[in-house]
Amino acid sequence: MATTKAKSMHISGAEAVIRCLLAEGVDLVYGYPGGAIMPIYDELYKFQKELNHVLTRHEQGATHMAQGYARTSGKVGVAMATSGPGATNLVTGIADAQIDSTPMVCITGQVAYHLLGSDAFQETDIIGISTPVTKWNYQITRAEEIPEILAKAFYIARSGRPGPVLIDITKNAQFDTFDYQYETCKGIRSYAPRPVIEKSAVAAAAELINQAKKPMIVWGQGVILGNAETVFQAFVEKTDIPAAWTILGLSGLPTDHPHNVGMVGMHGNYGPNLLTNECDVLIAIGMRFDDRVTGNLDTYATQAKVIHLEIDPAEIDKNVKADVAVLGDCKESLTQLLPLVTANDHSSWRAQFDDHYQTEFEKVINKDINPTKAGLTMGEAIAAINKHSKGDAVIVTDVGQHQMVACRYAKFTQSKSNVTSGGLGTMGFALPAAIGAKMGAPEREVVAVIGDGGYQMTIQELGTIFQAQLPVKIVVLNNDFLGMVRQWQQLFFDKRYASTEMINPDFVAIAKAYHIEAVSVKDRADLDGAVAKMIASDKPFFLEVCVEKEDNVFPMIPTGASVSDIRLE
Amino acid sequence: MEEKKHFTISIYSENNVGLLNRISAILLKRHINIESFSTSVSEIPDVYRFVIVVHLSQEKVKKVVGQIEKQVDVIKAFYHTDEETIFQESALYKVKSSALFEERHIQNVIKESHANIVTVSPEYFVIEKTGFRHETEKLYNDLAPYGLLQFVRSGRISVTKSKMGISEILNTFKNNQ
Numbered sequence: 001m002a003t004t005k006a007k008s009m010h011i012s013g014a015e016a017v018i019r020c021l022l023a024e025g026v027d028l029v030y031g032y033p034g035g036a037i038m039p040i041y042d043e044l045y046k047f048q049k050e051l052n053h054v055l056t057r058h059e060q061g062a063t064h065m066a067q068g069y070a071r072t073s074g075k076v077g078v079a080m081a082t083s084g085p086g087a088t089n090l091v092t093g094i095a096d097a098q099i100d101s102t103p104m105v106c107i108t109g110q111v112a113y114h115l116l117g118s119d120a121f122q123e124t125d126i127i128g129i130s131t132p133v134t135k136w137n138y139q140i141t142r143a144e145e146i147p148e149i150l151a152k153a154f155y156i157a158r159s160g161r162p163g164p165v166l167i168d169i170t171k172n173a174q175f176d177t178f179d180y181q182y183e184t185c186k187g188i189r190s191y192a193p194r195p196v197i198e199k200s201a202v203a204a205a206a207e208l209i210n211q212a213k214k215p216m217i218v219w220g221q222g223v224i225l226g227n228a229e230t231v232f233q234a235f236v237e238k239t240d241i242p243a244a245w246t247i248l249g250l251s252g253l254p255t256d257h258p259h260n261v262g263m264v265g266m267h268g269n270y271g272p273n274l275l276t277n278e279c280d281v282l283i284a285i286g287m288r289f290d291d292r293v294t295g296n297l298d299t300y301a302t303q304a305k306v307i308h309l310e311i312d313p314a315e316i317d318k319n320v321k322a323d324v325a326v327l328g329d330c331k332e333s334l335t336q337l338l339p340l341v342t343a344n345d346h347s348s349w350r351a352q353f354d355d356h357y358q359t360e361f362e363k364v365i366n367k368d369i370n371p372t373k374a375g376l377t378m379g380e381a382i383a384a385i386n387k388h389s390k391g392d393a394v395i396v397t398d399v400g401q402h403q404m405v406a407c408r409y410a411k412f413t414q415s416k417s418n419v420t421s422g423g424l425g426t427m428g429f430a431l432p433a434a435i436g437a438k439m440g441a442p443e444r445e446v447v448a449v450i451g452d453g454g455y456q457m458t459i460q461e462l463g464t465i466f467q468a469q470l471p472v473k474i475v476v477l478n479n480d481f482l483g484m485v486r487q488w489q490q491l492f493f494d495k496r497y498a499s500t501e502m503i504n505p506d507f508v509a510i511a512k513a514y515h516i517e518a519v520s521v522k523d524r525a526d527l528d529g530a531v532a533k534m535i536a537s538d539k540p541f542f543l544e545v546c547v548e549k550e551d552n553v554f555p556m557i558p559t560g561a562s563v564s565d566i567r568l569e
Numbered sequence: 570m571e572e573k574k575h576f577t578i579s580i581y582s583e584n585n586v587g588l589l590n591r592i593s594a595i596l597l598k599r600h601i602n603i604e605s606f607s608t609s610v611s612e613i614p615d616v617y618r619f620v621i622v623v624h625l626s627q628e629k630v631k632k633v634v635g636q637i638e639k640q641v642d643v644i645k646a647f648y649h650t651d652e653e654t655i656f657q658e659s660a661l662y663k664v665k666s667s668a669l670f671e672e673r674h675i676q677n678v679i680k681e682s683h684a685n686i687v688t689v690s691p692e693y694f695v696i697e698k699t700g701f702r703h704e705t706e707k708l709y710n711d712l713a714p715y716g717l718l719q720f721v722r723s724g725r726i727s728v729t730k731s732k733m734g735i736s737e738i739l740n741t742f743k744n745n746q
Contacts, residue, residue: 132597136640136641138587187745314639
């Protein structure tokens with residue numbers, strides 16, 4: 001058994017926490033201090049040369065930053081908070097990381113062991129609270145437990161289907177001293193993160209693919225999490241199969257790749273949604289058939305044979321029954337599949353996607369990105385970002401209309417470029433996630449695209465950007481509405497706009513108060529220049545784009561409808 | 570909708586203080602009621618076993634067991650129908666001692682039920698009956714007219730007719746390390 005052993009030394013639990021983080025290759029943590037985690041913060045002070053701590057303005061921000069960092073770097077994000085309210089403020093980010101399979105380790109301080117259950121100051125049962133939204137959690141009550149448990153935490157967070165782990169450490173365990181020695185975790189007997197791929201399943205999948213006349217791929221984040229982009233692209237090109245993405249799969253294949261036919265789901269592209277119900281073989285790769293992707297399950301791809309490449313056994317047959325399930329890491333399964341599939345020509349079938357794209361372009365896309373009406377559109381703002389970033393930026397989005405527009409129109413040339421809150425739909429995600437995304441990929445341009453609603457949920461993180469002097473570009477698409485809810489109210493609630501109109505502050509003045517250069521654009525003539533200036537800047541930059549108040553996002557599959565009932569207007 | 574029936578979920582796990590919460594959270598999230606629950610050590614040292622009875626469709630119990638097995642501290646989880654398991658429940662009945670001597674009929678009830686008398690004191694006596702639900706229920710109904718001071722029934726304990734293969738899983742892990 002290969003081990004990474006450090007020499008034994010007699011140190012405090014708090015120092016051991018820092019040494020464990022360093023041993024796991026962590027050089028950056030996001031967090032917020034408080035009473036029950038002070039011994040660890042004292043060690044952070046001593047180790048500040050080796051371990052950078054970013055002080056956030058709210059603990060929720062720490063989790064989203066850790067998520068953004070994980071999504072662009074591929075490494076485990078780390079967030080820290082004190083007990084009680086510090087810990088409970090982490091919960092939204094943890095739930096987001098759980099449903100979007102983001103590797104994250106959260107460390108919380110806890111009251112001393114002898115006070116547990118006494119309703120001590122800032123005591124809360126964070127283990128109980130976080131259980132349903134963590135991949136694993138554990139309460140450390142003795143310093144001696146720290147190395148083994150933290151090693152397990154990192155191993156669990158990043159292996160298999162990644163996810164968040166929370167480790168709660170009582171204050172006495174931080175103060176107590178013990179003989180420290182670190183060994184990285186190589187395996188846990190009750191946990192099999194990488195299923196062994198069945199050769200027969202791979203062969204059965206290849207046979208279905210080779211015989212298919214109208215095959216279609218829907219890929220998800222599994223391709224990105226599994227670092228399978230290269231073999232995935234080779235598979236797509238060899239088989240000549242049109243490939244559509246779920247929102248978290250975006251950027252796994254370049255957006256301009258000829259086989260990339262766009263997004264599936266509620267606000268996805270017209271072609272891939274319609275043709276889901278016409279394909280004969282549906283190849284799902286690293287995705288989980290979320291209801292926003294499938295619409296009504298009873299009418300979803302019922303004509304197709306379904307092949308599901310998936311690392312998590314619990315996802316097989318969960319929503320859509322697989323005719324062939326290939327359990328395993330998709331990089332491995334695609335590597336095994338590639339030599340078994342025959343080179344094919346599906347050009348006439350792929351042309352159907354192009355035809356539908358033309359229809360969608362005329363009815364929706366052209367009006368969105370090349371509008372002739374007076375008001376600015378979200379689509380043209382995204383198009384301007386594409387133009388000046390040359391499709392090379394990381395785009396971080398929040399939740400709502402701007403998110404759908406950004407994901408539909410953003411151009412990506414490389415993977416790990418789309419950072420968004422998919423499964424949980426967490427408003428307030430984007431601003432802190434963009435901070436983490438920039439620190440996870442410092443050499444890349446990072447543009448946060450946010451609505452006026454979500455922006456104000458975590459707007460205090462402008463303070464973090466200012467203090468850390470991070471050149472994050474912030475674009476707020478302001479329609480003075482909670483736009484997506486307003487759209488639903490218009491379409492399904494007879495325009496009763498219950499609590500969706502926002503009287504907004506002067507966003508430029510707020511950014512300037514944090515010494516961030518800020519511009520607001522109301523006229524089309526100013527948009528291109530403002531975006532150019534923003535991208536050219538090597539400092540943090542805020543751009544408000546005042547867009548049409550009551551624009552809607554189309555196409556749209558109404559809740560509960562079939563993917564083939566997709567509406568263009 | 571597929572027909573609902575009773576399924577026994579058997580879980581082999583590590584001994585982690587939070588695991589019970591984790592398993593119950595999976596059921597809670599899906600609004601599933603626990604019909605019966607018990608936990609103990611298993612045939613393997615340091616491996617614990619949960620036995621949970623739920624009333625669900627087969628499709629749903631399969632998904633729930635998938636989610637349970639996904640938990641890091643769960644070694645393996647299974648579900649079985651009643652026909653695939655051998656199961657029992659235990660019940661304790663506390664009756665006032667005067668009933669035993671004043672009502673001769675109660676002696677026949679105890680004898681016919683094959684129940685055991687666990688303890689007798691001047692004030693009360695305690696009867697234990699292990700068996701199927703209908704058997705412990707019958708004894709309950711038979712004793713009720715004499716006045717039950719206390720009654721309690723355990724969760725279902727069950728073993729399966731088929732092999733579980735937990736040692737094999739653990740040995741495979743050991744050999745791969």
